[in-house]
Amino acid sequence: MSPPSDPAPAGAGAPGSDQERLEAQLQVFAREIGAMYRSQKARAEQLEAALGALKTAYLETIRSFAFVVEAKDAYTGMHLERCRSYGVALMEELGVADDHPDAEYGFLLHDAGKIGVPERILSKPGPLTAAEWRVMRAHPVIGYQMLENIPFMTTAAEIVRCHHEMFDGSGYPEGLRGEQIPLPARAFSIVDAFDAMTTDRPYRAAMPTERAAAELSRMAGTQFDPDVVAVFLPLIERLPGVGARA
Numbered sequence: 001m002s003p004p005s006d007p008a009p010a011g012a013g014a015p016g017s018d019q020e021r022l023e024a025q026l027q028v029f030a031r032e033i034g035a036m037y038r039s040q041k042a043r044a045e046q047l048e049a050a051l052g053a054l055k056t057a058y059l060e061t062i063r064s065f066a067f068v069v070e071a072k073d074a075y076t077g078m079h080l081e082r083c084r085s086y087g088v089a090l091m092e093e094l095g096v097a098d099d100h101p102d103a104e105y106g107f108l109l110h111d112a113g114k115i116g117v118p119e120r121i122l123s124k125p126g127p128l129t130a131a132e133w134r135v136m137r138a139h140p141v142i143g144y145q146m147l148e149n150i151p152f153m154t155t156a157a158e159i160v161r162c163h164h165e166m167f168d169g170s171g172y173p174e175g176l177r178g179e180q181i182p183l184p185a186r187a188f189s190i191v192d193a194f195d196a197m198t199t200d201r202p203y204r205a206a207m208p209t210e211r212a213a214a215e216l217s218r219m220a221g222t223q224f225d226p227d228v229v230a231v232f233l234p235l236i237e238r239l240p241g242v243g244a245r246a
């Protein structure tokens with residue numbers, strides 16, 4: 001810090017009054033505070049940019065991992081990425097996206113637990129035996145255990161654990177019903193089913209969006225939360241990529 005300067009105006013002769021000295025001192029403080037503010041603002045902007053870059057890198061890492069899991073299932077194509085973008089759009093429409101910033105990670109990773117399911121069961125062409133179903137139905141819990149200890153992945157872990165629960169309690173692994181199922185998981189099951197119905201599979205062609213919407217309505221109250229279906233249906237035409245192909 002520079003030594004205090006004489007606040008009296010140059011050439012003023014006798015020292016200035018107390019009032020003048022105080023005003024000069026205040027100007028010095030104001031300049032110093034201004035400089036500090038600019039420096040802190042620049043630092044905050046640098047931190048924000050670094051945080052943005054970190055978030056992008058984090059999402060890309062999770063996306064890569066999710067695609068590795070998806071690669072075990074040859075039929076799903078870009079299913080994960082569409083589930084993510086539709087899911088985020090639905091969370092925004094529900095007004096809860098900001099409360100669950102990690103939901104998109106859960107949408108991407110919902111089937112991550114399949115990494116613990118043997119390939120012969122995942123790819124079995126015929127129907128699964130009861131024992132094989134028990135193994136297959138463990139994948140939400142395996143995925144949950146992969147994420148549950150990561151503090152900022154709480155919602156993502158809940159989505160993974162509850163993505164096969166059904167609104168009427170007939171799902172798995174716990175048979176949760178209604179609002180016992182976290183809202184992001186209730187939202188996910190709708191976008192997951194919608195995307196499954198509206199894309200080609202080896203055993204059937206894609207369903208038109210209107211028919212898929214009718215199916216969601218039919219299953220509102222049993223498989224799906226009727227309130228969330230009611231928010232999703234008007235959103236369909238605005239989903240990324242859907243309006244163009246409808």
Ligand SMILES: [Fe+2]
Pocket residue numbers: 110111139163164
């Ligand atoms: Fe699953």
